[in-house]
Each structure stands twice: as structure tokens, then as C-alpha cells.
Amino acid sequence: MKETKFKQTEVGMIPSDWDVKPLDKFANLITKGTTPTSIGDNFVDNGVNFVKIESLTKFSEIDCTKVAYISENTHKKLFRSQLQTNDLLVSIAGALGRTAIVKQSDLPANTNQALSLVRLKKDCLLDVGYLKEWINSNIVQSFIADKTVVGAQPNISLQNVRDFPIATPPFEEQKRIAQALSDVDAVISTTEKLIAKKKALKQGAMQQLLTGKVRLGFQTKDERRKTSDFTCHSGAEGDRIQGKYKMTELGLIPEDWQVKRLGDEVILSTETFESAQYKKEFYVGTENMLQDKAGITKNETVNPIGKAKGFKRNDILMSNIRPYLKKIWYANRDGICSNDVLVYRVAKNAIDSSFLYSILSDDNFFAYVMENAVGTKMPRGDKKIIREYLFACPPTKEEQTSIATVLSDMDSEIAALETKLAKYRQLKTGMMQQLLTGKIRLIK
Numbered sequence: 001m002k003e004t005k006f007k008q009t010e011v012g013m014i015p016s017d018w019d020v021k022p023l024d025k026f027a028n029l030i031t032k033g034t035t036p037t038s039i040g041d042n043f044v045d046n047g048v049n050f051v052k053i054e055s056l057t058k059f060s061e062i063d064c065t066k067v068a069y070i071s072e073n074t075h076k077k078l079f080r081s082q083l084q085t086n087d088l089l090v091s092i093a094g095a096l097g098r099t100a101i102v103k104q105s106d107l108p109a110n111t112n113q114a115l116s117l118v119r120l121k122k123d124c125l126l127d128v129g130y131l132k133e134w135i136n137s138n139i140v141q142s143f144i145a146d147k148t149v150v151g152a153q154p155n156i157s158l159q160n161v162r163d164f165p166i167a168t169p170p171f172e173e174q175k176r177i178a179q180a181l182s183d184v185d186a187v188i189s190t191t192e193k194l195i196a197k198k199k200a201l202k203q204g205a206m207q208q209l210l211t212g213k214v215r216l217g218f219q220t221k222d223e224r225r226k227t228s229d230f231t232c233h234s235g236a237e238g239d240r241i242q243g244k245y246k247m248t249e250l251g252l253i254p255e256d257w258q259v260k261r262l263g264d265e266v267i268l269s270t271e272t273f274e275s276a277q278y279k280k281e282f283y284v285g286t287e288n289m290l291q292d293k294a295g296i297t298k299n300e301t302v303n304p305i306g307k308a309k310g311f312k313r314n315d316i317l318m319s320n321i322r323p324y325l326k327k328i329w330y331a332n333r334d335g336i337c338s339n340d341v342l343v344y345r346v347a348k349n350a351i352d353s354s355f356l357y358s359i360l361s362d363d364n365f366f367a368y369v370m371e372n373a374v375g376t377k378m379p380r381g382d383k384k385i386i387r388e389y390l391f392a393c394p395p396t397k398e399e400q401t402s403i404a405t406v407l408s409d410m411d412s413e414i415a416a417l418e419t420k421l422a423k424y425r426q427l428k429t430g431m432m433q434q435l436l437t438g439k440i441r442l443i444k
Helices: 072-077 128-136 138-147 158-162 171-209 221-225 353-360 363-371 397-435
Strands: 006-009 012-015 019-022 027-032 043-051 068-070 088-091 099-101 109-111 115-120 165-168 230-233 240-243 245-248 251-254 258-261 266-268 272-274 307-311 316-319 328-330 335-337 341-346 390-393
Touching: 027 158, 043 072, 088 128, 099 128, 115 128, 115 158, 128 138, 128 165, 128 171, 138 158, 138 165, 171 397, 307 341, 316 353, 328 353, 341 353, 353 397
Parallel strands: 043 109
Antiparallel strands: 006 012, 019 165, 027 115, 043 068, 088 099, 088 115, 230 240, 245 251, 258 390, 266 341, 272 307, 307 335, 316 328, 316 341
């Protein structure tokens, strides 16, 4: 295998057969879009795509569900901002440095002044896919950060875009680099969509299981024979279950279920322990709790001094700050936590603790807490009102546990996918660092 020699450049060490030139040397056009300002039928309900920063996805594509629309007449007038296939868009105001490659399916389209339009020369020997990856690299993103002007919103100039330093491998190698990184993006995108689908399925399952619309085979044979106002399928047995349902303040629930008040079933624990009893990794602050019910991260800061609120295994911890972030954790150990973390504990073994976690991790509960939160910039849940939350409860712990187990299994499947996703993202970062500096060459 031929050894690669390196040279020092303004973008760092790169292979000696690579070159570095400003983007302007490769471009036929570097301009920016325009937003219609005159009165008339500029913006319409359905027309020509008008691409904005929020239209750009993390995978450097245009999401046509997040565009505005302009009239055909306006599109023709704004000829400077009309997009073509393989144009590269780079955001130059607001969220800086985002990119997107224009596809044929995105057209016809225009863009606004927050996005620069880069159109390469046909014979410039710079692959637009490679260019997109290069601009997304730490090298150009750092260049953008250095050139940023802070005002009403951060921005860079078109001249800054023209000055982007572009390291160019041989053209065929550029295409291989772009394809390799695009392949990883495709895996990441597929995994993200699968996670979103699994989360939607879980939320749907919660709506069914936590209201008794789907039973897990805990009705008696006599109850199954009864004609009911509501018919559903057994999630465990796959057979058709019929049973009596009753109308409650929560809607229809099985006749043998009860509507319960959260404050009657749980204790909001304020028990304290000496912080010195615990290593720092046994402390949970709101900053250690992950959004969207993703659990916790390991604490790296020092423990609070003196006494701190304690929690026990099988307690449910929820951040009381900004409830819309949905920070919640089913504790698998004892520990201490911040005063801004609510600690829910089953009262007198009233209900199954894993079922309680299913109730408290339901989106309906977070919506209830947020609806009654106090404050605007930093809303907090109202503890008294939280106690009034009503939920439907099966009559036996066996059924409660079975519901919780089904939902927990779905959580485990989602967690496994999220672990894979993190590895794919790490792989992409590592590949960019290696391929875009020539440390790994894709040469036939």
C-alpha cells in the first residue's frame, strides 16, 4: 500500500496531493435569496416552495413539509433566488452553517436572504456532496464561528462564504468520501425514523393499556361472555375479549377498574439523608435527568453539603422544572437528589410501583402538570394540583404489573435502538475526522 505524505496548510495537515482553495474558485455563483416584501399574492397556501433555514434537515436535505409557498408570478420575479438541482444552500444568518443540496424533487423553489446559494462551475472538479460534508466539518464550522458577527441575530457575510477554505482530494476520491458518509447518514436516518415509530407505537399502547381498552387476559371467563358496550382485543392472548365497561370522569373503563386520585396512592417523599453517605454518582440533579423520558446520566459534580433529599429503589423521580421536558426516571437504586426533583413513592404498597411509573410517564400526565404549572420562563409543577391527578387502575397487582411489563419491554427496545443510534453518530463523527483529513484514503 502506497504511503501517504502530508503537508501543512491553513486547514491543518492534509495529503500532499490534496489542494486548498477558497470556495469562490470553484463557484459559478455565490449569492443569497430574497424575501418578497411588496403587497400582493407573494405568499400563498400552495405554490412554489420558499425555502427557509427551518426547511433544512440535519442530513443536508430540504424538508418540503417545512417550507412556505410563493405564487408562480413572485417566483418568476425573484429570478436571483431561484434554485437549481445540485445548488448548495448554506445558512448565513441565525442558525449558522446549516447546509442542504437541492434535488430535482425540491423544485421549483426560491430561498430567502438567510441562506446563501452556492452554484458550482460544471468543470470545477469539486463534488457537491463532498463540499457539503466539508462545510459540515469542524474545520469550516470553526471558520464560520470565527467570522460570526453578533447582532440582532448572528450572521456571516457572502464574502465569508466565498472565502471558505476547501481542501480537495482527487475528484473520484471526493465522490467516494461523500458516498461513504452519505451511507452512514442513511443508516442514522433510518434508525431515527424507527425510534420515532416505536415511540409512537408505545404511546398508542399506553393509551390502550392504561384505559383498559386492551386487556391482558385478566378477566374471568364469565366476564368474557358478557355483552358489553365496548369490545377490544387481548394483547396477551390475541383473542377477542368482551366485558362490561362503565362511564367515568375519565371516560369508559372496565367495570372492575377504579378511578384513583394520585395523592391517595403515592407519597411525595421529602425524606433526607446525609450526602456524605453517597458517592457523587448516586446524586441526581435536574441536569442529570434526560429529556423525553430517557432516564439519567452519571453525575460528575460534587454532592451537596449536609443533608439532601433521598430516594429509594423503585421510587419515581421527576424534574419539577419545565415539565414539558418530560424528565422522569424509575429508580433502580437508592440515592440522593436535588430539591427540584420530585420523589414519588407508592403509599402503603397500594399499587405496583412499575405501574405507577407507567402512569407518571404517560404524556397525558405531563400535559396535566404543564397545564397547571406555575411560572412562565421556568415553569414548575404545582404539587397540590398534581395530587389531584386521576387515573384508571386495574383491580389486581398482577394486571398492573403485566401492563407495566409490556410497556417496559417496549422501552427496552427503544433504548437498544437509541444505543445503536449513538454508535452510528459516533461512527459518522470519526469517519469525518479521518476521511476529510486524508488519514484514511478511499483510493482504488
